[in-house]
Amino acid sequence: MLKQKYDVIVIGSGPAGLAAAIEAKKTGAEDVLIIERAKELGGILQQCIHNGFGVEILKQDLPGPAYAQRFIDEAEQLGVEVLLDAMVLDISPARHIYAISKWSGFAELDARAIVLSMGCRERTRAQIRIPGTRPAGVYTAGTAQRFVNIEGFMPGKRFVILGSGDIGMIMARRLTFEGAKVERVLEIMPFLTGLIRNYVQCLLDFNIPLQLRHTVSRIIGNSRVEAVEAVQVDDKWQPIPGTEEIIPCDTLLLSVGLIPENELSRKAGVALDPVTGGPYVDEGMQTSVPGIFAAGNVVHVYDLVDWVTEAGFRAGRSAAKFALAERKRAARQVKLQPGDNIRYIVPHVMDKESLAEADQRLQMRVIQPIEDKVWVEVLDGDNLVTRKSQRYVRPGEMVTVDIPQKAYDAVQKADTLTVRVVRR
Amino acid sequence: MANKKYDVIIIGAGVVGCMVARFLSRYKLDILLIDKEADVGMGASSANTAIVHAGYDPVPGSLKAIMNVAGNRMWDTLAGELNFPFERRGDYVVAIGDEELPLLNNLWERGVKNGVPGMMMLSGDEVRRREPNINPKVSGALWASTGGICDPFAVVIAAAENAVQNGVTLMLETAFEDFVMEGNRIVGVKTNRGTFGCRWAINSAGLYSDVVMHKAGQYPEFKITPRKGEYYVFDRAEITINNVLFPVPTPVTKGILVTTTIHGNTIIGPNAQDIQDKEDRSVTREGLAEVWRDATKLVPKLDLRHVIAVFAGLRPGGNAPCKTPGVNYGHDYIIEIPEGVQGFVNLGGIESPGLTSAPAIAQRVIEMLKDAGEKLEEKRDWDPIRPARPRFRDLSPEEQKILIRNDPRYGRIVCRCETVTEGEIVAEIHAPIPARTYDAIKRRTWLGTGRCQGGFDTPRVVEILARELGISPLEVTKKGPGSQFLVRPTKDVEG
Ligand SMILES: Cc1cc2nc3c(=O)[nH]c(=O)nc-3n(C[C@H](O)[C@H](O)[C@H](O)COP(=O)(O)OP(=O)(O)OC[C@H]3O[C@@H](n4cnc5c(N)ncnc54)[C@H](O)[C@@H]3O)c2cc1C
Ligand SMILES: Cc1cc2nc3c(=O)[nH]c(=O)nc-3n(C[C@H](O)[C@H](O)[C@H](O)COP(=O)(O)OP(=O)(O)OC[C@H]3O[C@@H](n4cnc5c(N)ncnc54)[C@H](O)[C@@H]3O)c2cc1C
Numbered sequence: 001m002l003k004q005k006y007d008v009i010v011i012g013s014g015p016a017g018l019a020a021a022i023e024a025k026k027t028g029a030e031d032v033l034i035i036e037r038a039k040e041l042g043g044i045l046q047q048c049i050h051n052g053f054g055v056e057i058l059k060q061d062l063p064g065p066a067y068a069q070r071f072i073d074e075a076e077q078l079g080v081e082v083l084l085d086a087m088v089l090d091i092s093p094a095r096h097i098y099a100i101s102k103w104s105g106f107a108e109l110d111a112r113a114i115v116l117s118m119g120c121r122e123r124t125r126a127q128i129r130i131p132g133t134r135p136a137g138v139y140t141a142g143t144a145q146r147f148v149n150i151e152g153f154m155p156g157k158r159f160v161i162l163g164s165g166d167i168g169m170i171m172a173r174r175l176t177f178e179g180a181k182v183e184r185v186l187e188i189m190p191f192l193t194g195l196i197r198n199y200v201q202c203l204l205d206f207n208i209p210l211q212l213r214h215t216v217s218r219i220i221g222n223s224r225v226e227a228v229e230a231v232q233v234d235d236k237w238q239p240i241p242g243t244e245e246i247i248p249c250d251t252l253l254l255s256v257g258l259i260p261e262n263e264l265s266r267k268a269g270v271a272l273d274p275v276t277g278g279p280y281v282d283e284g285m286q287t288s289v290p291g292i293f294a295a296g297n298v299v300h301v302y303d304l305v306d307w308v309t310e311a312g313f314r315a316g317r318s319a320a321k322f323a324l325a326e327r328k329r330a331a332r333q334v335k336l337q338p339g340d341n342i343r344y345i346v347p348h349v350m351d352k353e354s355l356a357e358a359d360q361r362l363q364m365r366v367i368q369p370i371e372d373k374v375w376v377e378v379l380d381g382d383n384l385v386t387r388k389s390q391r392y393v394r395p396g397e398m399v400t401v402d403i404p405q406k407a408y409d410a411v412q413k414a415d416t417l418t419v420r421v422v423r424r
Numbered sequence: 425m426a427n428k429k430y431d432v433i434i435i436g437a438g439v440v441g442c443m444v445a446r447f448l449s450r451y452k453l454d455i456l457l458i459d460k461e462a463d464v465g466m467g468a469s470s471a472n473t474a475i476v477h478a479g480y481d482p483v484p485g486s487l488k489a490i491m492n493v494a495g496n497r498m499w500d501t502l503a504g505e506l507n508f509p510f511e512r513r514g515d516y517v518v519a520i521g522d523e524e525l526p527l528l529n530n531l532w533e534r535g536v537k538n539g540v541p542g543m544m545m546l547s548g549d550e551v552r553r554r555e556p557n558i559n560p561k562v563s564g565a566l567w568a569s570t571g572g573i574c575d576p577f578a579v580v581i582a583a584a585e586n587a588v589q590n591g592v593t594l595m596l597e598t599a600f601e602d603f604v605m606e607g608n609r610i611v612g613v614k615t616n617r618g619t620f621g622c623r624w625a626i627n628s629a630g631l632y633s634d635v636v637m638h639k640a641g642q643y644p645e646f647k648i649t650p651r652k653g654e655y656y657v658f659d660r661a662e663i664t665i666n667n668v669l670f671p672v673p674t675p676v677t678k679g680i681l682v683t684t685t686i687h688g689n690t691i692i693g694p695n696a697q698d699i700q701d702k703e704d705r706s707v708t709r710e711g712l713a714e715v716w717r718d719a720t721k722l723v724p725k726l727d728l729r730h731v732i733a734v735f736a737g738l739r740p741g742g743n744a745p746c747k748t749p750g751v752n753y754g755h756d757y758i759i760e761i762p763e764g765v766q767g768f769v770n771l772g773g774i775e776s777p778g779l780t781s782a783p784a785i786a787q788r789v790i791e792m793l794k795d796a797g798e799k800l801e802e803k804r805d806w807d808p809i810r811p812a813r814p815r816f817r818d819l820s821p822e823e824q825k826i827l828i829r830n831d832p833r834y835g836r837i838v839c840r841c842e843t844v845t846e847g848e849i850v851a852e853i854h855a856p857i858p859a860r861t862y863d864a865i866k867r868r869t870w871l872g873t874g875r876c877q878g879g880f881d882t883p884r885v886v887e888i889l890a891r892e893l894g895i896s897p898l899e900v901t902k903k904g905p906g907s908q909f910l911v912r913p914t915k916d917v918e919g
Contacts, residue, residue: 037837087837098821102836102846105828106821124877129734133706136902136909140879151883153897153910178914222703223906239709250911263841263875266661 002083002107006031007323008316009097009111011088011264014043015305016296017117018071019312020319024115025078027320032080033109035099037087041075042068043119044142045305047149050170052197056306067305083107091268093289112323113291115315116265116279120258120297122167125219128256130162132219135226141167141255145174154178156251160228161185162216166194166303166396168255173202182206183247186214186230188237191369193257194396195303216252217244225250258301268292275344276300282330283350283360284318285311293319300346300363303398307363328353334411336362339379339420341393343367350417355408362401366421369394373424376401380414393421429621430456430593433613434628435600435636437461438469439576439782440774441628442583446506447786449590450808451800456620457584457592458613460599462904463864464857465580467630469779470867471705471737472653473681473694474576475668477777478515478568480535480543481678485751487759489538491781491788496570498783506582507812508575509686514542515571515668518551518722519563527672528566535568542569555667557725571668575686576779577867581857586810588856590803597904600629602639610640610767624798626769626789631702631740633772637758640768643744646758648773650702650738653694654711656719657685659875662730665690669722678776680718682726687842687870692719692726694737707736732875742773759785761792769793813851815869817843838888839881841874846888853892860893862886863903882909 007029010017013036024032040046045053048064055061058070075082086101097109122140139147139155145167147155157180161168164187172182185203190213192199203210211230217239218229232243260278262270270279271288278299279287285295295315296308321327330351338345345364354360362378370393377387378401388401401419403411411417432448434441437459445457459466476499482489503510519525528545535543544567551565552558588594595617604612604619612621627636634648664684671679677696684690695714712734720726746753758772769789774781794800814827816834827847828835834847852859852868859865862872862885871885872878886909890897901907 037840085836087840089837089843100824100828100835100837102828102832105832105835106825121876122879124732124879127729127731129712129728129731131707131709131712131734133704134735136907139882143879143882146883147910148914151887151897152914154912154914155910157911217709218706223903224908259875263661 002104002109003031005110006033006112008032008113008115008319009109010034010115010117010316012036012043012117012119012298013041013082014117014119014296015045015068015071015308016119016298016312016315017043017115018068018075019309020115020117020293020295020316021080022071022075022078023313023316024320025080027317029320029323033083034075034080035083035086035088035097037085039085041072041082041084047146049149050174053305056304057309071309088264091264093269095291113293113319115319116270116287116292116294116298117296117312117315118261118264118298120260120301122254123257123259125254130216130219133222135219135221135224137221137225137251138219139251139253141165141171141253144253145171148174148178154180156180158183158249159251159253160216160230160247160249161253161255163187163255163257164192164194164199164210165255165257166198168253169194169198169202171253171255172208173206176206176208182208183249184208184230185210186216187212188215188233189213191394192396196394215239219252220246225252228252258297260298260300262298265294265298270294273344273348276346280348281346282333283347283354284327285315285347286318286322291322300344303396307398307400334414335416337416337418338364339418341366341368341370341421342419345419352411355403355405355411359402359404362403362419364399364419366393366395366399370421370423374421375424376419376421378403379418379420380410380416383410385410385414385417389424427618427620430454431622432456432624432626433458433620433622434626435613436467436627436629436632437464437584437594438467438628438630439465439580439583439779440630440771440785441626442580442587443782443786444626444628444789445587445592446583447783447790449587449592450802450806452803455587455592456595456622457587458595458598458600458615460597462597462861462901463859463867464584464594464596465577465867466903468737468740469576469580471735472576472776472779473683473691474574474685474779475515475683476510476572476574477780478535478543478571479538479540480531480566480568481673482538482777483746483751483753484534484537485748486746486753487757488777488781491757491759491784492777493538493540494787495777495781495784498787499572499574502783503574505808506579506586506810508578508582510572510574511686512570512572513668514567514569515670516546516551516555517566517670517672518558519565519672520559520561520721522563524672525563528564531566531673540568540570543567544569555665555669557665557723558669559722559724573668573684573686579779581868582810585856586808589810590806594857600636608765610765622767624767624769624793626771628771630774631738633740633774634742637770637772640765640770642762642765642768642770643758643772646742646744646772648702648740648742650699650704651741651775652697652699652704652711652736652738654707654715654736655691655693655734656712656715656731657733657735658690658726659730659732660688663690663726664688665723671718671722680715682719682723702738705736705738707734711736733873733877739775740773741775744773757781759788761796813855814848816845816848838884839869839871839874841876841880842870842872844869844871844881849885849888850892853889860889861901861903862889862909865889886910
C-alpha cells in the first residue's frame with residue numbers, strides 16, 4: 001500500500017538509486033520508496049549481460065544483472081518500498097511528486113528528501129547531425145543492446161559502429177558472438193573514447209578494425225540502410241575530401257556519448273551544469289534545491305558501475321540526514337574549479353567542514369589523453385593542497401583524487417580549489 | 425476489365441488529395457483514394473514548415489495567390505471540424521539592417537493586392553520587444569495576424585480519416601500506373617493492385633503530378649523539379665522562439681525561417697536546392713550549413729548542441745505559366761478540368777503554399793465538377809466532424825486520472841520525452857485509418873520526436889505493433905515494406 005508521505009523517495013532503480021535507497025534506510029530513514037518506470041529493478045544493468053561489474057567494490061567480476069541483484073536483495077531485506085512500471089512526470093521544488101502507472105493509476109506523493117537517479121540517455125544521430133537518408137537500421141548502441149539482450153532479436157546482419165564508446169564496443173563483441181559481421185568501428189576523435197579494457201576484449205580479440213579520426217559522412221538507403229559513407233577528418237573534425245569510402249552494411253550503430261537525463265530535475269528547479277549536463281552538486285550530492293539530491297549517470301556519465309554505487313550511497317546518506325533534519329547547512333563552502341586539461345569536476349562545491357569527518361573524493365574527466373606519467377594536482381592559487389601520480393590519463397576513463405582530512409587547514413583558507421593535470 | 429467501378433478515383437493521398445476526398449465525401453459519390461506509400465501524407469505534406477501563410481508572398485493575380493488567401497480563411501472552421509492542432513499566431517517578415525527595410529514595402533503592397541487582411545508594419549524596437557532573442561540589428565518587420573501554424577501530419581490524417589468515416593475507400597501501397605481510356609475519356613485507373621473503373625480521375629500526385637498528367641496526354645512540357653528544403657529541430661527544453669520569423673524573401677524562395685512547431689519545438693529551415701531524384705530526401709552537409717548560416721542571422725543565439733533532429737522535404741515545383749492575362753509568372757499551380765481529355769481533374773505543381781491552399785483547392789474542385797455537369801447531391805448523413813482521440817499530455821491531471829481508470833494502458837508511458845502512452849498507440853493502431861508502421865504511429869502521436877529520437881520507445885513500439893497486428897516483431901516496419909527493424913531471433917549464446 002502506498003503511503004502519501006515518505007522520508008526519502010528515490011527516482012530510478014539503477015545502481016545509483018538502489019544504493020541510495022539502501023543507505024537511506026541504514027542511516028535511519030524509515031519510509032523509503034523507489035519509483036521505477038521499468039517492470040523490474042536494476043536500471044540499465046539488466047541489459048548489460050556481459051561481465052565487468054563490481055571489480056572495484058565487490059572485488060568480483062559479475063554480469064550486470066547479477067551485480068544489480070546483490071543490491072535488489074539488500075534493499076528488499078531492509079524493507080525499501082518499490083513502485084514499479086511507474087513513471088515520475090513531475091517534481092515540485094517543495095518535493096511533491098506526481099507519478100503515473102498502469103497498475104496504480106495516478107499517484108501524488110510527498111517526500112522529505114528526494115534522490116534523483118534517472119540515469120542517462122544516448123546521444124542520437126541528429127545530435128551529431130549525420131547527413132543522408134532516414135531509413136530503418138540506424139540504432140543507438142543501447143537500443144540495439146536491448147533488442148538483442150532483452151527482446152531476443154538481431155537488428156541487422158552487417159554492422160558499422162560509429163563511436164568508440166563502451167556500449168558500442170561491447171555490442172561489437174556481442175553481435176559477433178551472434179554471427180553478425182561488424183565491419184568497422186569509426187571514431188572521430190584521435191583517441192579511444194571508451195575503456196582500453198573494452199578495446200582489447202571486444203575489438204582486438206575479434207579482429208574488428210577501429211579507425212580513429214574517421215566519421216560517417218552519409219547514410220545511404222531509403223527503406224533500410226544499404227551502406228554508409230565513411231570519411232577521414234582533419235584537426236577541426238572536418239571531412240577531408242577524397243578520403244570518402246562506401247562501406248556496405250544494413251545497420252549503423254551509434255555509440256557517440258551519453259547525456260544525463262534531467263528533464264525532471266529541470267522541472268524541480270534544479271540548476272544544471274552545461275558541461276556535464278547534470279545538476280550542480282555538493283560533496284553530499286545535494287543539488288541547488290535543498291532536499292533534492294542526485295547520484296549516478298544523472299549527475300555525470302560514469303564508466304564504472306562501482307563509482308555509481310558509491311555516489312548512490314553518499315546521496316542516500318545525505319538524503320536520510322536531511323529528512324531526519326540532521327544534515328547541517330554548510331556554513332562555508334569551497335568551489336572546485338577545472339584547471340589545465342580538466343573538463344569538469346564533481347562535486348562542484350564542498351563544505352569545508354566535511355573534511356573534519358572524512359576524506360573527500362573528487363571525480364573528473366580530462367580533455368586530452370596524456371600517455372605519460374602525470375600529476376593530478378589540487379591547488380589553492382599557487383599552493384599545492386594535495387596531489388596524486390598516475391601513469392596516464394584518458395578522456396574515456398574517469399580520474400579521481402581524494403582530498404585527505406589532513407588538508408583540513410589548507411582548505412579552510414581557500415575560496416576556490418583548482419584541479420589540473422600536468423606531466424611529471 | 426475493372427475490379428470495381430468508382431465515381432471518382434483520387435491519385436495521391438497528400439494534403440491535397442485528402443482534402444479533396446474529404447470535401448467530396450459530402451456528396452453521393454463512390455470515391456477511391458489511392459497512394460503508393462504505406463501511409464497517407466508521406467510526400468511533401470509530411471516534411472514542410474507547417475505554416476498557414478497569410479498570402480502576402482505569391483505574385484498577385486496568380487492561382488497561388490488566390491488559393492493561398494482563400495485557403496487561409498478556411499482553416500479555423502476546418503480545425504474545428506477535423507480536430508487538428510492549429511493556431512493563428514501571426515507571422516513576421518523581419519528586416520535586418522537598413523538595406524533590407526525597403527523590401528518590406530514590396531511585400532506589403534503584394535499583400536494589399538492579394539487581399540490579405542490584418543497586416544501591420546512594426547519598428548525595430550517593437551520587434552525586439554516581442555522577440556528578445558532576435559538579432560539586435562533588426563530594423564523592422566511586416567506582421568501578418570492571419571498567419572498560422574499547424575501540425576501537417578495531423579491535418580492530412582484528420583482529413584483522410586473524416587473522408588473514410590464518410591464512405592471514401594482508401595487503398596495504400598497502391599501505385600497509379602496508367603489510365604484506361606475509351607477514346608479521349610478516362611474510364612479507369614491501372615495500379616499495381618489491379619485496375620479500377622471510374623468516371624473521374626483526380627491527379628493529386630504531388631511530385632509525380634507531371635507523370636500522371638502526361639499519361640492523360642496533358643501538358644507534355646510540364647515538369648516537376650523537386651526542390652529540396654532542409655531543417656533542424658531543437659530541443660523544446662533548451663530554446664523556444666515562440667514566433668514565426670521569416671527573413672525578407674529572395675526572388676526564388678521565402679527564405680530560411682526561424683519558427684516554432686505547434687508542439688513547441690523551434691525549427692529552422694528550409695533552404696532551396698533543385699535536384700533530380702524525386703525520392704532523394706537525404707540531408708546534406710552543405711544544405712545544413714546554409715540553413716545554419718541564414719537562421720543565425722535572424723537569431724544569433726541558436727546553439728547546435730540543442731539540435732535533436734534534422735530532416736528534408738521536397739517541394740513539387742512546377743513550370744506552369746500563370747494564365748491570368750498580364751501576369752508574368754512561370755511557376756503557377758495547375759487546377760483545371762482540361763478540354764483535351766474527359767473525366768480528368770488536373771492538380772499540378774502544388775508547391776508552397778500548397779498546405780495552406782489545400783482546402784481552397786478542394787473547394788475549387790467541387791465547383792469545377794459542378795461546372796462540368798456533375799449533379800453532386802449531398803448525403804443526408806454526411807458528418808463533418810472527425811472526433812479527436814485523447815492526447816494524454818494535453819489533459820489535466822483530473823482527466824488523466826479518469827482516462828487511466830477507464831483504460832489502464834493510458835497509465836503506461838511508452839515515449840518518455842513526449843509523454844505518449846500505450847493507450848494512445850493502441851488507439852491509433854485500431855483507428856479508422858490504422859497506423860501499421862512505426863513512422864505512422866510517430867506521425868500520429870508525436871512519439872519518438874523528442875530528445876532521444878526513439879531510442880527509448882522503439883523496442884516497445886515494435887512489441888506493441890506486433891501484438892496488436894498479430895504479426896511477428898520481425899515483420900514490423902519503420903515505414904512500409906523493406907524497412908523491417910529486425911532480421912532474426914538471437915541464438916541465445918552467452919556474450
Ligand atoms: C550499455 C552500458 C554498458 C555498460 N557497461 C559497463 C561495464 O561493463 N562495467 C561497468 O562497471 N559499468 C558499465 N556501465 C556503466 C554503469 O552500468 C552505468 O553507469 C550505471 O548503470 C548507471 O547507473 P544509474 O543508476 O545512474 O542509471 P541507470 O542504470 O540508467 O538507472 C536509471 C533508472 O531510472 C529510471 N528512470 C528514469 N527516469 C525515470 C522516471 N521519470 N520515473 C521513474 N523511473 C525513471 C530508469 O528506468 C532506470 O531504470 C555500462 C553502462 C551502459 C549504459
Ligand atoms: C520544404 C517545404 C516547405 C513547405 N512549407 C510550406 C508551408 O509552410 N506552408 C504551406 O502552405 N506549404 C508549404 N509547403 C508546400 C506543401 O507542403 C505542399 O504544397 C503540399 O504538401 C502538397 O501537397 P500534395 O498533396 O499536392 O503533395 P504530396 O503531399 O506530395 O502528396 C502527393 C501524394 O501522391 C502520392 N503519389 C505519387 N505518385 C503516386 C502514384 N503513382 N500512385 C499513387 N500515389 C502516388 C505520393 O505518395 C504522395 O503521398 C512546403 C513544402 C516543402 C517541401
